[in-house]
Every structure is written in structure tokens, then in C-alpha cells.
Amino acid sequence: MDPDDSTKIILDQLPRGSFFENLDLRQRDGFWYRPRHLEAAVACYSRFEARDDDVILASAMKTGSTWLKALCFSIMQRHCGGDGEKNEDLLAVHHPAFYVQTLEVQVYTANPPPDLSGMQSPRLFHTHLPYSALPESIKKSKCKTVYITRNPKDTFVSMWHFFNTRRTPEQGPYPLEDAFESFCNGVFHYGPFFDHVLQYWNQSLKMPHKILFLKYEDLQRNPKDQVKRLASFLGKPFADGEEVEELIRKCSLERLKNLEVNKKGVDPWVGMPNSAFFRKGVVGDWENVLTPEMNDRLDQITCMKLKGSGLDLVHDATTCKKLEGSGLDLEHDATTCMKLEGSGLDLEHDATTCMKLETSGLDLVHDAATTMNLEGSGRSDLMHDEITCMKPEARGDPA
Structure with missing residues (x-):
């Protein structure tokens, strides 16, 4: 867009x-x-001019916006058009950015700006703008916003790789140290990172019905629950589990980056190869790039910036990477602990004990619960009665 004189000034x-x-x-x-x-x-x-049924996807750069576009577009597409249109694999036809355009990159760079009033509802847009720069109509309407963020270390590494695709083989990668310094100082597209994240985080705490705050690591670790949560927030809940699994498969980063439409061509709005929007998509790739000193420095900045906010972007990502494939879920354990505190229930240790004693013939959990419930009741001791009635071989006694 050619700026007028006042904008130039x-x-x-x-x-x-x-x-x-x-x-x-x-x-x-x-x-x-x-x-x-x-x-x-x-x-x-x-x-x-926002409509009440608009959906705005928001993110800082390189935090999972392409994946989020694919997921939200697919969720909403289930409820639009005829059966043929719903069943068509539209993600195999165009890059996700074709369907979910970024307001300040694709929409309002046009001259003259487009008339969006004729678009069919519900409309789906994306933005990298901080919350403070959003149009007032978005804030005042009933439209919903979905924000996604990511561990700052993985965000930086993804950004560094992304912009390196602009460089020629002769130029080589941009110096990692220089790029890291810019990131730490907040001097990059839509930076500073932490200010961007905290604006949306704080608003999501005030208006959870209007702003959904997602973490990339949660989507990686537990896609089914997170996608169901996302669909419910958008007012498009799933009817059965199979549909969720199929949508997750279609939108998986592995599938998207191997689609022919994403392996060739150049994004006309930012001049980047379509393939640049799909790299590893893993949690913890920063360990392959950052020096120990860089890691420590960014950890310190993260702790300082997020202190008192209730938001944890570092330990969530570290936990996700360490527990991947282990079957453990400390996030839900912590949630359970908080909710059951003071209730007398202990589901975490019950489950752990059950797993360890399985096939042993011992039942320490129900024994303890029985003792607690019968204490002072004057009733017989059902716990010892039950043990007495057990078969000798189950008790470990000689036959």
C-alpha cells in the first residue's frame, strides 16, 4: 500500500x-x-469492522500459526457448505495461508484496501499484531480470538531458520549470535516476544470466554484434548472421537509439509518459499542450536519477564520433551493435585500404587481407605477379613 504523506511523516x-x-x-x-x-x-x-461471529487467530512469529490456521480452518469447514465441499481435502489444494489470511500482511497491504463486507460468515482471519494494536471492533465485538505461543527458545530457533531461507548459499546462515542478540532485545518483527505474549495472556485471564490461550507444546503433547478444547471454544464441538483423530491426521505438520502444494511455490505476500513454513515442528530443537550461555541468558530473561504472571513457557516445554512417549502426564497430575487439595482424595498416588502392585496380590490403597472409613465405627475389620479370606497363594503364604 502506497502511504499518504501523513503516513510517510x-x-x-x-x-x-x-x-x-x-x-x-x-x-x-x-x-x-x-x-x-x-x-x-x-x-x-x-x-x-469485526462481526460477532468472526474468529481471529493471533500469534507472535514462528509459534505455530500455520498449524493453527490448518486446524481452525478444518474445524470450521466441517460446518460450512455442502457435503461435497466438506469432504473435499482443501488443505491439499492450497497452503493454509490461502484460506486464513493475515490482516496486516495479505489483507490491508492491498491498495485500495478490500471491502470485506461481502465475505460469508463466519469469517476467519489471522494476525501477528499485539493485542494493543488490534482494531477496536475486535475488542468490543463478541468475536473470538485464539492465541498460540511457544517456548521462546524454540521460537527463536524457528525464526532464525525461517529467515535464513532468504539467504543465498554464498551468504550462508545469518550469524546466530547477532540474531540471538536482536531477539533478546526484542528487535524483530512484532517483537518484543514477551510483551506480545503477556498482552494476550492477561486478556485471556480477564475474558476466557472471548480469548483462548494455547501453547504449542500442549498441542504436540496432547493433540486430541487440545483440538477438542479448540473446537468447543469455536462453538463447533466434535460429535465423536474418530472425527477428531481424522482431523488431527489431516492437519499434522508431517502431512502438511509433504503435500505437493506446500513443497513448491513461493508465498506471494512475504516472498518466502511455501516449504519454509514447515520445518521440524518439534519441541526442544533449541538444544541443537543454542549454546549453554544462550540457554541460560534466555531462561533468565524469561523468568524475569514472566515473573508473577502465572505463565510458564519454559518448564512446560522441557517437561513435554522429557515425558514424550513415557505415558506420564505431569500437567494433569498438577491440575488434579490442585483441585483435590484438602479433599482427602489422592488419585495420583492411588493410580501409581495400583500400577506398581498390579499382579502382586497386595492392595495398599483400598486397605488404607477401608481403615480410614471404618475407624471408630465399631464395625468389623473388613480389611483383615478380606486378607484372611484371600487364597494362600495370593497372600504369598506357603500352600
């Missing part, structure tokens, strides 16, 4: 920065933007 007066040497940035209201995306954000702020 504003841009010229804003603080300047750069990322990856030649990527020019401007700072406004504490956040950094590419100039044309900032112009588009200004146009979006003044022109976008």
Missing part, C-alpha cells in the same frame, strides 16, 4: 531498527514492524 519519525541486516524495522507503541506491515496495521485499525 509518521514512519520517518519513528525509531528505526534492523533484523538480519537488511530487514528494515520501525517501532511504534513499543513494538517493531516492517514499514509496509505497519502501514497495513494502521489501515486495519481504522477500517476493519
Whole structure:
């Protein structure tokens, strides 16, 4: 979009920065933007009219937005159009960004800006804008927002790889140390990272009915529950488990990156290969890239920035990686512990004990529960009665 004179003056007066040497940035209201995306954000702020049934997907850069686009588009597509359209595998036809366009990148960079009033409801859009830069119509309407974030270390590594695809083999990768310094200082597209995350996190605590806050690691660890949670939030709950599994399969990063449509071509809005939007998609890849000093520094920044917020982006990701494939779920254990505190129930240790004593013939959990329930009742001792009645071989006595 060609800015008018007043916009040019504003841009010229804003603080300047750069990322990856030649990527020019401007700072406004504490956040950094590419100039044309900032112009588009200004146009979006003044022109976008949200509807009550709109859905806005939001994210900082490289935190899982492409995956979220595929999931939300597929969830909502189940309830749109005729049977043929619903059953068609549209993700195999176009990149997810074709169906879910980013407001300040694809929509409002057009000159003149498009008229969105003719779009069929419900409309689905995406943005990288911080919450403070969203149009007032989004905040004041009943439309819903889904925000996804990720461990900052994996976010940085994904971003570094992403922008390196712009460089020629002769140039080689952009110096990791320089990119890391920019990330820590918050000087990159839509940065600072933690300010971006906290704006949406705090709003999600105030308005959980309006803003759903997702973590990339939770989607990786427990996709079925998280996708069902997402669908329910969007008002499109699943009727059965099989449908959930099939949608997760169709939207899996492994499948998306191997679709022919995503292996070739270039995104016309950002000039990046479609394949650049799909890399490993794993949790903990930062361990293969960051030095111990970088890890420690980013941990310190994370703890300082998130202190007192109730948000934990580092330990969630670490736990997810360590427990992957183990069958343990400490997230739900912690939730259970919190909910049962003071109730006298202990489901965590009951389950653990049950697993360890299985096939042994011992029952320490129900014995303890029986003792507690019969104490002072004057009734017979059912626990010892039951043990007495057990077969000798089950008790371990000689036959």
C-alpha cells in the first residue's frame, strides 16, 4: 500500500531498527514492524469492522500459526457448505495461508484496501499484531480470538531458520549470535516476544470466554484434548472421537509439509518459499542450536519477564520433551493435585500404587481407605477379613 504523506511523516519519525541486516524495522507503541506491515496495521485499525461471529487467530512469529490456521480452518469447514465441499481435502489444494489470511500482511497491504463486507460468515482471519494494536471492533465485538505461543527458545530457533531461507548459499546462515542478540532485545518483527505474549495472556485471564490461550507444546503433547478444547471454544464441538483423530491426521505438520502444494511455490505476500513454513515442528530443537550461555541468558530473561504472571513457557516445554512417549502426564497430575487439595482424595498416588502392585496380590490403597472409613465405627475389620479370606497363594503364604 502506497502511504499518504501523513503516513510517510509518521514512519520517518519513528525509531528505526534492523533484523538480519537488511530487514528494515520501525517501532511504534513499543513494538517493531516492517514499514509496509505497519502501514497495513494502521489501515486495519481504522477500517476493519469485526462481526460477532468472526474468529481471529493471533500469534507472535514462528509459534505455530500455520498449524493453527490448518486446524481452525478444518474445524470450521466441517460446518460450512455442502457435503461435497466438506469432504473435499482443501488443505491439499492450497497452503493454509490461502484460506486464513493475515490482516496486516495479505489483507490491508492491498491498495485500495478490500471491502470485506461481502465475505460469508463466519469469517476467519489471522494476525501477528499485539493485542494493543488490534482494531477496536475486535475488542468490543463478541468475536473470538485464539492465541498460540511457544517456548521462546524454540521460537527463536524457528525464526532464525525461517529467515535464513532468504539467504543465498554464498551468504550462508545469518550469524546466530547477532540474531540471538536482536531477539533478546526484542528487535524483530512484532517483537518484543514477551510483551506480545503477556498482552494476550492477561486478556485471556480477564475474558476466557472471548480469548483462548494455547501453547504449542500442549498441542504436540496432547493433540486430541487440545483440538477438542479448540473446537468447543469455536462453538463447533466434535460429535465423536474418530472425527477428531481424522482431523488431527489431516492437519499434522508431517502431512502438511509433504503435500505437493506446500513443497513448491513461493508465498506471494512475504516472498518466502511455501516449504519454509514447515520445518521440524518439534519441541526442544533449541538444544541443537543454542549454546549453554544462550540457554541460560534466555531462561533468565524469561523468568524475569514472566515473573508473577502465572505463565510458564519454559518448564512446560522441557517437561513435554522429557515425558514424550513415557505415558506420564505431569500437567494433569498438577491440575488434579490442585483441585483435590484438602479433599482427602489422592488419585495420583492411588493410580501409581495400583500400577506398581498390579499382579502382586497386595492392595495398599483400598486397605488404607477401608481403615480410614471404618475407624471408630465399631464395625468389623473388613480389611483383615478380606486378607484372611484371600487364597494362600495370593497372600504369598506357603500352600
